[in-house]
Amino acid sequence: MANPFPGAKGGSISTTDRGGSGGVTVQRESPKQSTDVETAEDLRANARFKSLVVEDNAATRLLIKRLLTQLHHDVTLCPDAASAIEAFGQDTFELAFIDCVLGDSTDGLDLCRRLRTMPKGKECVVTICTGAVQVDGLREVMKAGADDYLAKPFHADQFRVRVEVAENLALTRRRQRELESERLRLRMQLEARVRFQRRELHTKTAQLREEMSSRHQAEEQLRYDSFHDSLTGLPNRSLFLDRLGQVLKFSQRRQNYKYAVLVIGVDRFRGVNESIGHDGGDELLVQIARRLEHCLRPGDSVARLAGDEFTVLLDDVRDLSDATRVANRIQEQFDPPFLLGDVKVVISASIGIALSQPGYEEPMDVLRDADVAMSRAKALGKARYAIFDSGMQLQATRRLKLEADLHQAIERSEFVAYYQPIVSLEERRIRGFEALIRWQHPERGLLPPSEFIPIAEETGLIIPIGQWMIGEACRQLRRWEQATKEARDIEMSINVSSRQFSDPQLIDVIGEVLDQTGVNERHIRLEITESVMMDNAATITATLLQLRALDIQLGIDDFGTGYSSLSYLHHLPIDTLKIDRSFIRDLHQSRGPDHEIVRTIVSLASNLGMACVAEGVELPEQIHQIQELGCSLAQGFYFSRPVCGDIAERLLGAPLDW
Known part of the structure; x- marks a missing residue:
């Protein structure tokens, strides 16, 4: 390439004697006052540079x-372009001073261009040393990729200034590389942290989904277990009554729609169960359930009521003949022997049939009539079916009379309150009482609530009866509190029916009773059944919230026998769950499904911050079981039957031992 600076090769270098000995000495200037200059000079003073000289x-x-050595540079000398290229391939230089005109075929500008294409030459600060300086020549220097130029001849001071410029630029590039390296390091750290957090988020999300799925499965299993027989897998009594209730409501809207209910009782089951053992009896019930399922038409339902009793709901029958046809098929299913291991068991079944009729208003009415018909079939010799008819209306007649007697009982104040203790198993003392109503009938004597409460519910007489019961229980609690110090923290549980909860005056009546008696609101607990909650969930919830505003405690009675209440349980201000006696009855005999249901209910109550009471405790073995399952409160005949107020007061001071 032509020399862009004509005459440059003939330039000379002029030096200044600074050391007094004739040598060339280059000194750095004294630090200036400017902080920025001091910082730059400090950086240069502490830095070592590798410099390449191509001349x-x-x-x-x-x-x-x-000159460069005096400025603390590590210097490599190259006489031509080839050696310079070789040096750049072996080492890294931050500064390069290149003569514009070299002796070989490659001039300084070509060498500069070549270096810029090499990885180690991109960041090097290149100063072109040239002779005469012309504008066009300077343009060529810059185009070649040089960073600066040094005109020949030059003095030592001039050289120092150009070196300082080159050093500053090299330091800047060094700092840029460091900053870029730091940026890349921080970026890699950030990306690694983001990847880690993404993995953590993915893990936590997967865990949360698994927990939600497990909880949902547990809730579904609990709901299923609550409404299905654990032994046979059939719907239980609660679910059957719910389905029957839906059919009953549908029949009330369609005049031509008919249905039938069959109650099947296994003949001589108790004797068979005693002879083959409970395990064999359970297996027999399972096989009976499977055979009954084969007798059904599409749309029909079969359920296990309790023990050896099953029930079938026949949907949309034309007439009685459809029901008797199914009854005959069921009888035929009992003809072949049941094989239990090596034992063949021959048994039969008695069947009661109740066909739909306009008078039915409640599912229990239909089921009751079918059960009455089944009892008639057994009385007639077993292994047959009987149809509920007008000849079985005696019970209905008795109910009508009982209804009339109820009206008189309200007027004559024939009701009395009994109290059954609720015991703390840990403290071995009475924690409260459940108030239970009795009817002192002038002809039939003392009647339990099962004899008249269903009729009172149907007729609406439960409203005045319930108001009396709430008032009497609160008055009795106040009398105990005044009579003995043992009653100061005693709680009174009072059952409230569905009709009572529908009474718009309920809140006012309770508030008035509390004002009149002066009892502590927190010592009163109102108990409702699961079915009550499902009658009208919105209304019931509003009523419960109003009662809670009065500081009254709330509980669910017979828990585990209702239907669909679990979906509402966590929305309601409930304090206590009472485990239905049906789950406690056989709890001591084996660690069967009832054992797991009770465990689940106790755990559910604990997780929701509720107390849990086991009802129907009659044996010391049952106490051991419920304590083992974590239930600390119990109620049942083992501790005391329901007693009058005076006897209950004496129980407060009596020691408990079991």
Whole structure:
């Protein structure tokens, strides 16, 4: 390439004697007052630079090396472009001083362009040393990729200034590389942290989904277990009554729609169960359930009521003949022997049939009539079916009379309150009482609530009866509190029916009773059944919230026998769950499904911050079981039957031992 600076090769280097000995000495200036300059000079003073000098004139090469060495540079000398390229391939240089005109075929500008294409030459600060400086020549220097130029001849001071410029630029590039390296390091750290957090989020999300799925499965299983027989897998009594209730409501809207209910009782089951053992009896019930399922039409339902009793709901029958046809098929299913291991068991079934009729208003009415018909079939000799008819209306007649007697009982104040203790198993003392109503009938004597409460519910007489019961229980609690110090923290549980909860005056009546008696609101607990909650969930919830506003405690009675209440349980201000006696009855005999249901209910109550009471405790073995399952409150005949107020007061001071 032509020399862009004509006459440059003939330039000379002028030096200044600073050391007094004839040598060339280059000194750095004294620090200036400016902080920025001090910082830059400090950086240069503490820095070591690798510099490459490319000069074909040996004397000039040595002179430049001498000057750079005094400035603490590590200097490499190259006489031509080829050696310079080789040096760049082996080492890294931050500064390069290149003569514009070299002796070989490659001039300084070509070498500069070549270096810029090499990985180690991109960041190097290149200063072109040239002779005469012209504008066009400077443009060529810059185009070649040089960072600066040094005009020949130059003095030591001029050289120092250009070196400082090059050093500053090299330091800047060094700092840029460091900053870029730091940026890349921080970016990698950030990306690693993001990847880690993404993995953590993915893990936590997967865990949360698994927990939600497990909880949902547990809730579904609990709901299923609550409404299905654990032994046979059939719907239980609660679910059957719910389905029957739906059919009953549908029949009330369609005049031509008919249905039938069959109650099946296994003949002589108790004797068979005693002879083959309970395990064999359970297996027999399972096989009976499977055979009954084969007798049904599409749309029909079969359920296990309790023990050896099953029930079938026939949907949309044309007439009685459809029901008797199914009854005959069921009888035929009992003809072949049941094989229990090596034992063949021959049994039969008695069946009661109740066909739909306009008088039915409640599912229990239909089921009751079918059960009455089944009892008639057994009385007639077993292994047959009987149809509920007008000849079985005696019970209905008795109910009508009982209804009339109820009206008189309200007027004559024939009701009395009994109290059954609720015991703390841990403290071995009475924690409260459940108030239970009795009817002192003038002809039939003392009647339990099962004899008249269903009729009172149907007729609406439960409203005044319930108001009397709430008032009497609160008055009795107040009398105990005044009579003995043992009653100061005793709680009174009072059952409230569905009709009572529908009474708009309920809240006012309770508030008035509390004002009149002066009892502590927190010592009163109103108990409702699961079915009550499902009658009208919105209304019931509003009523419960109003009662809670009065500081009254709330509980669910017979828990585990209702239907669909679990979906509402966590929304309601409930304090106590009472485990239905049906789950406690056989709890001591084996660690069967009842054992797991009770465990689940106790755990559910604990998780929701509720107390749990086991009802129907009659044996010491049952106490051990419920304590083992974590239930600390119990109620049942084992502790005391329901007693009058005076006897209950004496129980408060009596020691408990079991």
